[in-house]
Amino acid sequence: MNKEKQLNKIRKQILETKLPLQETAKNLVFGKGNPNTNILFIGEAPGAKEDEQGIPFVGAAGRELNKLLQSINLNLEKVYIANILKYRPPKNRNPNNKEIESHTPFLIKQIEIIKPKIIATLGNYSTKFILAKFETKEMKKIPGISKLHGETKEIQINENTYKIMPLYHPAAMLYNPKLRTVLEEDFKKIKKELQKKIK
């Protein structure tokens, strides 16, 4: 079965599962892009626009992300993007641990199907969560994004090892314009990583 079909199967499984946050959300925001990509971006949770359209990163943060991708000759159609949470929490409130834990297995399945060379984590929460290997209790041991951004780390998820590239969330540069240059430099590092031969 090709990756697209495998992902569709997971999407169906989510729709058939009574996941927390499903009742208050308008749409499932599963993921979008090219499942055969070398790079998977992981954000936090859908916002209002994403909830309305059922597509991740369609709002202001998505526009900024697309500009950054274009700066290294990529775009939202060439990479794959998913969030930790598959449904928007009401009024963007913080999700609780039970909600996060019930959504995580689906993200892990997406990662295992796509098997990207690099996982780029968008923002502090996503970075800590992935580097803590999806254990919310372990997140406090992980340093903040200002320390980690732009340097790859390796983690093992089940049988596979993945290169993690922590990044500031593209929405962060909307209120802190200084972060634009930082993100642009980190995207150049992504380009270099993608050019390295797959071992």
Ligand code: URA
């Ligand atoms: N921010 C995220 O982390 N994810 C989205 O889908 C949109 C904004």
